[in-house]
Amino acid sequence: MLVLVIALSMLLTACAGNNNKPSENNGGAATNGGETTTPQEFRFTLASEPPSLDPALMTDAQSSIVAAGLYEGLTRLNANGEPENAIAEEITASEDGKTYTIKLRDDVKWSNGESVTAHDFEYAWKRALNPETASEYAYMLYYIENAEKYNTGGGTVDEVGVKATNDYTLEVKLYTPAPYFPSLISHYTYLPVNKGAVDGKPEWASEKETIVSNGPFLLKEWAHEDKLVLEKNPDYYNASAVKFDKVTISLINDTNTVYNLYDTDKIDWIGAQAGSVPTDRTPQLVEEGKATITSVASVYYYLFNNNKAPFNNAKIRKAFAMSVDRQSLIDNVAKANQQPAFGLVPPSIAGAGGKNFRELYPDTDYFKEDVEEAKKLLAEGLAESNLTALPEITLLYNTDDGHKAIAEAIVDMWRKNLGVEVKLANQEWGTFLESRKAGQFDIARSGWGADINHPINFTYDLIHSKSGNNDGKYSNPKVDELLNNSLVAASPEESIKMMAEAEKIAFAEDMGALPLYYYTTVTMLKDGFKNVGSDYAGHIDWVFGSKE
Incomplete structure (x- = not known):
């Protein structure tokens, strides 16, 4: 590993x-050249309680x-x-x-x-x-x-x-x-x-009274399932770089509620994993210049439980993946100019020779959306599995209006294109992660954002059989061999080529997971804030922001 x-x-x-x-501005009203400055507060939301604050x-x-x-x-x-x-x-x-x-x-x-x-x-x-x-x-x-x-x-x-x-x-x-x-x-x-x-x-990291930290902010309040309040740490070694005196993070998973809070000046930011703009409002808000769409190095996909029938059969996995109309999903549900995904490595991830990975290795030839071929593969897969019909199948997603809308649309596609009924189930974020990690699902929502700007972060991490993040338990010895060898390849070009070969096998031959689209993030920020935005991976970058 x-x-x-x-x-x-x-x-x-x-x-x-x-x-x-x-x-220097160590919190509270301060002076700057003889003028008193107003304490700065920044407010945003998260969709759920942080499962852990233990690094x-x-x-x-x-x-x-x-x-x-x-x-x-x-x-x-x-x-x-x-x-x-x-x-x-x-x-x-x-x-x-x-x-x-x-x-x-x-x-x-x-x-x-x-x-x-x-x-x-x-x-x-x-x-x-x-x-x-x-x-x-x-x-x-x-x-x-x-x-x-x-x-x-x-x-x-x-x-x-x-x-x-x-x-x-x-x-x-x-x-x-x-x-x-x-x-x-x-x-x-x-x-x-x-x-x-x-x-x-x-x-130790589950309550504010017991957390000992060393960063720019201190945890002053943690009302579980409600909010977290952080205040500037006056003893932070670079306190002069920290402008926010107080940061309030409300825990709200309903996108319409989040938007209403923004619209009534109760929060200052939406987007990049910190709240979501309601998808039905996105096109108009973007057109009016109130929201911004940014491509980020993240992928939205579904996991198949590769160890559990019926998705222990590659042909059945392919049938489900090939019967989804990704562009329709983007145009009518996600509505944020995402790019259809047929693999896992986002377009902005670096490759070799000064080119991005997808410039060198497009994913468009991994598989095609084809309803008739999907029906044929489903029938063949059922026969190979000695099944006359599919068992009950449930699609599990974490509680969120956007994830719900996407799941409902995909289930409808499977119903119309394959004649398959799939039930929906949602769980709170922490419980959902536990269920997914334990393999307690048939199909489960997933997403992955870059930790570093390299395709190994999306190949080894997600499709190597021994990776702790391979929750669908996809396994192919040839893929493992290619990824292992890519770590000791003689040149960057050869290393990247091996990763691309591994990814292609995982989807063109095995359909180890179900890629849907490469993320964008839709963000909204109140006037007067600086140095707050989405980072390259699609997470909010807020720590050293300021308010005029």
């Missing part, structure tokens, strides 16, 4: 420091959006996906590129007043790798020497290649050169945690 090792090193570059130091256990956008304000890592990605130094003051690679020495700032504090040290990073990374922690994203650390061995029960924690050599120096030993390392350590799995607050306290 060693992932993101050789292939990424061919394309990604090291980070540049963030030396911006705007004038080792986070897996979703809702949690990461909140965590972006609460925690600070060694680096941060800016809105363009480029790494900038945060707690790391200096990052130095050895001549062979396999050892990184990181000098930390000495002025960073935890919310309990303790200093943030290199020991906190060593503890946090080894905790994420500890099998007992059961971190789904532990594999993101596998490029560290002996990390996979320890995480899979074959080694000891002392063998893992990360060590605090003193309070403010972290040494990391890798299996292979990785110049993309500064990008990867921005991911929330690499965030530090405070050992005293965490050790022996599994629920």
Whole structure:
């Protein structure tokens, strides 16, 4: 399962420091050149409760959006996906590129007043790798020497290649050169945690009273299933860069309610995983210039349960995928200029030789929408499975008006095109994630946004049989072999070619999942706000915003 090792090193570059130091504003009414400034508040919504605010256990956008304000890592990605130094003051690679020495700032504090040290990073990374922690994203650390061995029960924690050599120096030993390392350590799995607050306290990140954080904001209120309130952290080392004094995040999954809050000036933002513009309003709002559509590096797709009849048969999976009219779905339901998807890698993801992945390897020849062929494949698949009719099938989605409308439209297509009845079921976000992870579904909604700008993030992560994010349990040894070999290919061109071959097999031959469209995000922002928007992956970038 060693992932993101050789292939990424061919394309990604090291980070540049963030030396911006705007004038200080530590919260409340402040002075700026003798003038009193009004406290700044920013308000937005999330569709559901963050399932976890523990960096080792986070897996979703809702949690990461909140965590972006609460925690600070060694680096941060800016809105363009480029790494900038945060707690790391200096990052130095050895001549062979396999050892990184990181000098930390000495002025960073935890919310309990303790200093943030290199020991906190060593503890946090080894905790994420500890099998007992059961971190789904532990594999993101596998490029560290002996990390996979320890995480899979074959080694000891002392063998893992990360060590605090003193309070403010972290040494990391890798299996292979990785110049993309500064990008990867921005991911929330690499965030530090405070050992005293965490050790022996599994629920430490579930209430505001017990969370110990180190970021630009402090969690001041967490009314579960209602709202979270964050306030500026006056002890944040770069407090002058933080302009919002208060951030209120309301938990609302009804898109019409979200829009009404925006329309009545009760929230300031909609979009990029933080609220959704109602699809029936989108065209008019865009035409009026009140909403903006932006393409992002994310894909919307459905999972088949590959281990459960009838979707353990490839022909039945193909029948369901080929009988969906994606453009009609976009034009009549999603309504945000999305692009039909026949694979998983979005058009904006980088390829090789200065070209995007889809320029090199279009997905339009993976399969075609063809109702008559779909009917034929369905009949053949039923015969191969010794079935005279399909068993009861349920499509599971997380509670959201947009997901509901899409599910209803697709179920209607299956009814009209295949003569198949599919039931609908929805669950609250946290429960939905648990059900999907446990394989308790027939078909389930899914979406994936880029962690880094590379196709391996959409191939290995989603279709390799051993990936923790392959919830449909798709498996093909040839796909695994291609993806494994892509990590050690002799050139970036060869590496990218192997990933493309793996993706094509997964859909042209196996239809391991059901791709629908490549995301756009529809955003709305009140006048007067600056440096708030969608990042390249389609998540709200809000932490260092401001209000005039």
